[in-house]
Amino acid sequence: MDHNRENTQYLTxxxxxxxxxxxxxxxxxxxxxxxxxxxxxxxxxxxxxxxPPEFIAEFLKYITKPRNSRxxxxxxxxxxxxxxxxxxxxxxxxxxxxxHTDNDIRELCTHVINNECPGSQExxxxxxxxxKRAKGVFLWVKLVLQDLSKTxxxxxPGSSSEALxxxxxxxxxxxxxxxxxxxxNIVERIPQSFRREAFCLLEVVAKGxxxxxxxxxKILCCLNFxxxxxxxxxxxxxxxxxxxxxxxxxxxxxxxxxxxxxxPEHKLQLLHQTTVDFVQxxxxxxxxLRSGAHAISDNGxxxxxxxxxxxxxxxxxxxxxRRYELWRRAKCSEETTGRSLYSFFSDGPIFRSLGLYSKCxxxxxxxxxxxxxxxxxxAFQAHPRVFIEDAVxxxxxxxxxxxxxxxxxxxxxxxxxxxxxxEAVQMIDFLxxxxxxxxxxx
Numbered sequence: 305m306d307h308n309r310e311n312t313q314y315l316t317x318x319x320x321x322x323x324x325x326x327x328x329x330x331x332x333x334x335x336x337x338x339x340x341x342x343x344x345x346x347x348x349x350x351x352x353x354x355x356p357p358e359f360i361a362e363f364l365k366y367i368t369k370p371r372n373s374r375x376x377x378x379x380x381x382x383x384x385x386x387x388x389x390x391x392x393x394x395x396x397x398x399x400x401x402x403x404h405t406d407n408d409i410r411e412l413c414t415h416v417i418n419n420e421c422p423g424s425q426e427x428x429x430x431x432x433x434x435x436k437r438a439k440g441v442f443l444w445v446k447l448v449l450q451d452l453s454k455t456x457x458x459x460x461p462g463s464s465s466e467a468l469x470x471x472x473x474x475x476x477x478x479x480x481x482x483x484x485x486x487x488x489n490i491v492e493r494i495p496q497s498f499r500r501e502a503f504c505l506l507e508v509v510a511k512g513x514x515x516x517x518x519x520x521x522k523i524l525c526c527l528n529f530x531x532x533x534x535x536x537x538x539x540x541x542x543x544x545x546x547x548x549x550x551x552x553x554x555x556x557x558x559x560x561x562x563x564x565x566x567x568p569e570h571k572l573q574l575l576h577q578t579t580v581d582f583v584q585x586x587x588x589x590x591x592x593l594r595s596g597a598h599a600i601s602d603n604g605x606x607x608x609x610x611x612x613x614x615x616x617x618x619x620x621x622x623x624x625x626r627r628y629e630l631w632r633r634a635k636c637s638e639e640t641t642g643r644s645l646y647s648f649f650s651d652g653p654i655f656r657s658l659g660l661y662s663k664c665x666x667x668x669x670x671x672x673x674x675x676x677x678x679x680x681x682x683a684f685q686a687h688p689r690v691f692i693e694d695a696v697x698x699x700x701x702x703x704x705x706x707x708x709x710x711x712x713x714x715x716x717x718x719x720x721x722x723x724x725x726x727e728a729v730q731m732i733d734f735l736x737x738x739x740x741x742x743x744x745x746x
Contacts, residue, residue, distance in 0.1 A: 334367055334375050341375045350383035352577045361392035402440020409435045409445055416449045423456025426469045430476055437481055443576050447486055448479055450560070487582045488591055490559040500527055500600065501557040503592045507604030508611065509562050509572050510583040511636075517570035519611065520550045526602075526610040533651045535613055605637040609645060628722050635688040644691035646698065684713040684731055692731075696738060711735060 333343065353360045368377050382401065383389050413431045417424050430452070438445050455475045459468050480486050494502050501524055508523050509515050515523075521543050529538055551564055554572075561579055565571040574580050582588065590597045612630050638644045683691045695702055714731045717723045723731075 330367065334377060335371065335373050337374050339374060343375055343377045345377065345379045347379060347381040349577065350381050350389060351386055357386055357388035358392070361389055365392065400440075402438075405440045405442075406435050409438050409440070409442065412442060412445055413449065416446070417453075421453060421456070423453075423459065423468055423472065426465060426472055427452055427456060429469060430472060433473075433476060437476075439481070441483065443578070444481070444483060444486065447490075448476065451479060452476060483576075483578045484582050484585070487561065487579060490561060491592055494557070494559050494592075496594075498557050499592050499594070499596065502559070503589065503600065504602075504607055505554065505558050506561060506574070506583050506592070508607050509574055510580055511604030512608055512611075515572045517547055517550055517554070517564055517572060519572075519615075520554055521545075522611055522614045523607065525614065526607040529610045529614075530648070531651055532613070532649050539614065539617060601641060601643060603637065603641055605633050605640055606645070609633040609637055628717075631683060631688065632722075634683070634691060638688050638690045642690075644688060644694045646691050646694035650695075650698065684711075684717065692734065 333341070347364075350360055351357065364379055364381070368379055385400075410431060413428075413434060417427045417431075421427075427449075434445060434448060438448075452472055452475060455472060456468065459471065480489060491499075491502065504527050505520070505523060508526075525538050525542065529535070547570060551570075554562055554564065561575050562572055563575055565573065574583065585591075589600075589603075593600060609630060612633060616630075634645050683695070711732070714723075714728055714735075718725070718728050
């Protein structure tokens with residue numbers, strides 16, 4: 305038994321359950337001929353799939369397509385009523401789940417409204433109105449109850465029950481039913497003096513992969529991190545306070561639109577998929593920053609470049625991965641802002657400052673090379689086109705200098721799968737057009 309348990313633990317380890325292995329396992333179960341098998345798969349929130357909805361819809365149709373197999377497969381999925389899913393499954397049975405959640409929302413209201421909280425009796429009187437307006441959206445109910453509870457707590461001492469009930473009812477009527485409008489409402493309550501911090505934090509969490517509470521002080525530093533040469537001073541001046549302090553500051557700056565997962569990691573994520581959609585709106589920047597929007601040209605990808613830089617000095621391993629992450633984000637930044645980060649990087653030796661020499665670096669690149677580690681060399685790992693063009697325009701001789709190993713970085717990027725062959729060919733063509741001395745790097 306112990307051996308079987310260990311074997312099962314091995315087979316279910318994180319290194320085994322790659323996406324490719326999961327696909328193989330699913331296809332084997334679907335196509336098996338060993339036994340009669342009825343399989344029902346439950347998938348929640350197709351609309352939160354990180355990709356085109358048409359892709360996941362086609363995948364579901366493919367795996368449930370009738371075939372010569374002893375497996376009968378059915379899938380029950382949930383999603384917002386997007387046209388892509390309605391068009392893909394027009395004849396499949398379904399139902400509107402919000403038409404069957406009234407009792408669950410009443411229970412949620414009862415659970416959240418504490419008898420000992422100010423105005424609890426007046427809040428209970430509004431439960432049926434909340435249920436009616438909720439349309440099955442539990443997040444909306446949660447936000448409404450938070451706002452109404454704050455209103456009740458702020459009522460003047462000695463207020464009559466009738467006066468408080470009237471105030472709460474008016475407050476409820478003024479709250480928008482649409483979540484995007486609700487998020488805009490929340491942003492409007494954030495003091496104008498905190499809007500830059502709100503924009504930065506929301507953008508980073510929306511576009512980042514693994515963002516934690518401990519990253520908050522460094523994220524906020526990115527707002528005033530304008531030149532690479534400032535990095536050392538920024539790290540020396542970094543504000544070190546308790547997690548509780550940063551959690552409070554995070555709520556103040558973002559109005560609760562960012563959640564903190566439980567310890568020990570304290571991972572950050574946006575409140576809901578609809579919050580992600582809100583942050584990705586074209587008008588999001590103007591909603592948050594108003595007239596100050598023109599003063600900030602950075603976005604989440606730009607801030608993530610700077611955050612990655614600030615995190616590298618504290619890491620003993622993984623410099624190669626961080627280096628590629630740096631330029632992948634730089635490429636995303638210029639694709640979404642139309643501006644390169646060349647001016648930001650142009651005033652410092654990146655390799656020496658960050659200690660990015662490693663056994664993974666191109667073999668002839670070393671700290672002894674007087675011109676090695678320039679921003680342009682590193683840029684050839686991810687092909688940020690505008691960055692490269694800006695570098696050459698600023699210094700036409702940068703490519704031809706004898707110790708500039710741009711070509712090695714291109715080949716290095718191909719070998720690690722960091723650029724496509726098409727991108728690699730474009731970069732080699734670019735070097736050729738600018739008389740890069742390939743004969744010196746044979």
